[in-house]
Amino acid sequence: xxxxxxxxxxxxxxxxxxxxxxxxxxxxxxxxxxxxxxxxxxxxxxxxxxxxxxxxxxxxxxxxxxxxxxxxxxxxxxxxxxxxxxxxxxxxxxxxxxxxxxxxxxxxxxxx
Amino acid sequence: xxxxxxxxxxxxxxxxxxxxxxxxxxxxxxxxxxxxxxxxxxxxxxxxxxxxxxxxxxxxxxxxxxxxxxxxxxxxxxxxxxxxxxxxxxxxxxxxxxxxxxxxxxxxxxxx
Numbered sequence: 471x472x473x474x475x476x477x478x479x480x481x482x483x484x485x486x487x488x489x490x491x492x493x494x495x496x497x498x499x500x501x502x503x504x505x506x507x508x509x510x511x512x513x514x515x516x517x518x519x520x521x522x523x524x525x526x527x528x529x530x531x532x533x534x535x536x537x538x539x540x541x542x543x544x545x546x547x548x549x550x551x552x553x554x555x556x557x558x559x560x561x562x563x564x565x566x567x568x569x570x571x572x573x574x575x576x577x578x579x580x581x582x
Numbered sequence: 583x584x585x586x587x588x589x590x591x592x593x594x595x596x597x598x599x600x601x602x603x604x605x606x607x608x609x610x611x612x613x614x615x616x617x618x619x620x621x622x623x624x625x626x627x628x629x630x631x632x633x634x635x636x637x638x639x640x641x642x643x644x645x646x647x648x649x650x651x652x653x654x655x656x657x658x659x660x661x662x663x664x665x666x667x668x669x670x671x672x673x674x675x676x677x678x679x680x681x682x683x684x685x686x687x688x689x690x691x692x693x694x
Contacts, residue, residue, distance in 0.1 A: 514625070
């Protein structure tokens with residue numbers, strides 16, 4: 471079955487600290503992988519995506535993610551978090567033209 | 583950058599009323615989707631549409647839901663008789679190349 475698991479429902483970090491949000495997936499082949507960010511009441515903003523090639527993907531706002539096939543993971547990282555990064559983060563996968571399957575999301579809080 | 587546009591941005595309706603949410607996908611895209619996000623929850627797939635017919639639908643997409651692309655540009659989601667639990671953000675998306683999915687900003691539906 472195709473699925474996305476985000477094990478952390480809620481994470482709190484201090485401003486300036488590093489961040490890693492976990493994402494594990496289940497899929498029959500190598501999927502297309504995405505990270506989206508959503509502020510309260512807003513739409514979905516694409517942070518980055520992985521299709522193939524280099525397993526370390528750079529995105530907007532200083533985020534990066536690493537695809538690890540052996541661990542079925544696609545964790546999102548940022549070396550230094552800013553207060554404006556507080557939001558909900560969703561990992562998602564698709565098979566190409568297929569529907570996107572989303573994880574449950576991780577809510578990030580940033581302490582000053 | 584091309585974008586998917588959705589109207590209305592917010593609609594309030596009475597339970598039992600019909601609602602139509604509209605989406606204008608990116609002009610050369612062929613695959614279209616509707617997703618739903620209940621407040622505080624994850625984004626859920628509703629339906630995909632290709633070649634003027636539904637290609638896949640979720641168990642959420644029951645008989646009270648319908649989609650159509652009446653004029654080759656608009657892609658609509660109709661909820662025939664709204665229930666309280668239909669209150670959610672509804673996102674439209676379109677795909678051009680595999681994995682290149684664009685979301686609209688969403689339509690917030692409030693059912694009273």
